[in-house]
Amino acid sequence: MKSTSPLTTQTEKKKLFFMTILFLILIGLILWNPFLPTPRTPSSPIIPQHPTKSPPPKSILLPPNSKPPTPFVRNITLEKRIRDYTPFESNEVYYFLHWVNSLSPEMWQETHKTAPTISISQLQKTPHLYRAKFLKVSGKIQLLKPHKMAREKNNPSGVHFVWRCMLRTKEGKNVEVLSLEREKIYPQNQAEFTGLFCKIYSLPLQNQQSKSIPLFLTRKLLPPSHLPTSTKFQRNLKFEQAIQDNTPFESPDLYYFLHLIESTPHTAILQSSPPRARFYQLRRYPEKYRGKFVHLIGTLLYLYGYLLDNQGHPCGVQYVWRGLVVDKHRKFFEIVLTEKKQTFHPGKDVVELYGVFSKNYAFETTQGKVIQLPLIIAKNMKKYHNIPFEKLPFNQLAYLIVGVGIFTTLIIFLLNLWAKRQDKAFDAMRHKARIQRYQKRKPYLHKQFQSTPKSPISHTNKKPHSPLTIKF
Structure with a gap:
């Protein structure tokens, strides 16, 4: 019966262990969407101080009304x-x-x-x-x-x-x-x-x-026709450079950037390829990003309506939506929207928006703490959906399966090669140890061989031939 060495058993255990890990990694890749990661919601979100100016209005959207089933006839x-x-x-x-x-x-x-x-x-x-x-x-x-x-x-x-x-x-x-x-x-x-x-x-x-x-x-x-409408926006770099942080929410810079975001088409914002909004960069280098468009993705914590004290400013905006968004690094951003085209669920929906960075302003929480939050002004925002695995396009799904298969095959091949090399190295080590043990015992065996008398039995390890005797 062929006996298995302890090395072979140990190698098989290693192979089984690594194969199990690879199988779990493969299952995780299939269940996890590798294209769009979902930001996490913080365990203890900041509760804002809601202003008492005006309650949040209802959504502008209503279920669509159908056309009259019959033509109208005046009666x-x-x-x-x-x-x-x-x-x-x-x-x-x-x-x-x-x-x-x-x-x-x-x-x-x-x-x-x-x-x-x-x-x-x-x-x-x-x-x-x-x-x-x-x-x-x-x-x-x-x-x-x-x-x-x-x-x-x-x-x-x-x-x-x-x-x-x-x-x-x-x-x-x-x-x-x-x-x-x-x-x-x-x-x-x-x-x-x-x-x-x-x-x-x-x-x-x-x-x-x-x-x-x-x-x-x-x-x-309709809004009244006698109200001043929004005029053409003109960029003022000196005004942007003079903006200071830690100023109140309603200040001239708020109306200035509201006018900017209302005058800029959404396609022009996308063509400028705005960078991702990073909390530490906006906090440390506000002058570098002030007045520039940024891209923000995060979980919406709250959203409410806010009536502005706009007196004679040419932006033409009187009502905005204020909200708080937390990104996947658990950093908070204050947002201001001029439109709301969807119904959002605070604490659940992940949103995406393109807006302009205004400043870092002092934000007071319900616990009485004052923190600095980046203020981003945008026209609107939309829900940020992850692409489910079963709804991926065929080419992306095929590439994903082929890539995972090639990666798994390569890892298995490398592990098998490594296990074989370990077996050869251990066999060589055992052979070397056997030779060393033999060389250590060789003088003792040679001395014992010389001290014993020479006899047919001891020399040849064979019994001598005895003559045949016949007794009657």
Whole structure:
């Protein structure tokens, strides 16, 4: 029976150990996406001090409304039967929604140009004279929220979601409007619209009373035309060099970079190949990166709306979104957005944005600590998704499998070669040790051989031939 040396058993154990490690590495490469690493969320995030200026508004996005299932036909008889001081959702509301949703954009623009402006006090006195007419109204937004219409089946307008807005005019009168769309306007902003006057309805209050409010229906809420719009941006290098760190959040540099980010197209920012935002580089060398575009990827910790005290600045931005992002190195960045086109889940979503670095400003936490955070101003941001393994393109998936196979084969070949060399070296060492032991015992064996008498048995190790004797 062939005996196995302890070296062979030890080598096989090493081979088995390394093969197990390689198998685990291969499984890890398959399960892990090697293309886009996901940043980690810190175990103890900083809780910000939320300002009490204004609550965060609702998202601009609503589920899309479908086109009217049937063409709109005006019904004069129905318009004459409309009565005031009735509940909010009634047949006439869906009738006017059908009318508004059937107008083309060209017809709506012409109507917006030719619609007259009316006093709300005069409208409340004689509502029947202005019913089913397009009127232009402007005021300050008191309330803005999405609203789902009650009817789903018997709804000829095709409108199921609207923006329900409460405006307060210069006369001090409240007006309610149902809008299919809206621009970038938020509560406490000035707005105007051209809408169809429907009726004066009774709004129930908490003390079991009601309030009479005119109801309009429009296609889009617009910012007032008399507000100053954004002018062309001009770069001022001297102003950028004079910007100091540890200054308040709302300062001239904030409006300056808001004007810059609003005037620069997103494609131009991408073509400039902005570098990745590094916390220590922005903290140590702010003058080097100030006014330059950077690329930030991290986990969103919070996001809320913020109303600016913009007085006469040409950037034209009055409402922004403030947030906190932490990268994969657990470093925090303060971000400012002028738009929000998606719904984000703080603490879960990994976001990506391209913005301009402004400064390092003093950030106060709820624990009373003051830390310096880099401030990055961007137009918008999007969710940063990892590519799942099963959704990789065929060429990338094939390259990945072939590369892992070649790498595994190479490692196995090198381990086998190393094991064979170890076996040869150990065999040579054993042979050398055997020769040394023999050489050490050789004088003793030679001396013992000379001291013994010579005999046929001792010399030849064979018994002598004895004569054959026969006994009778």
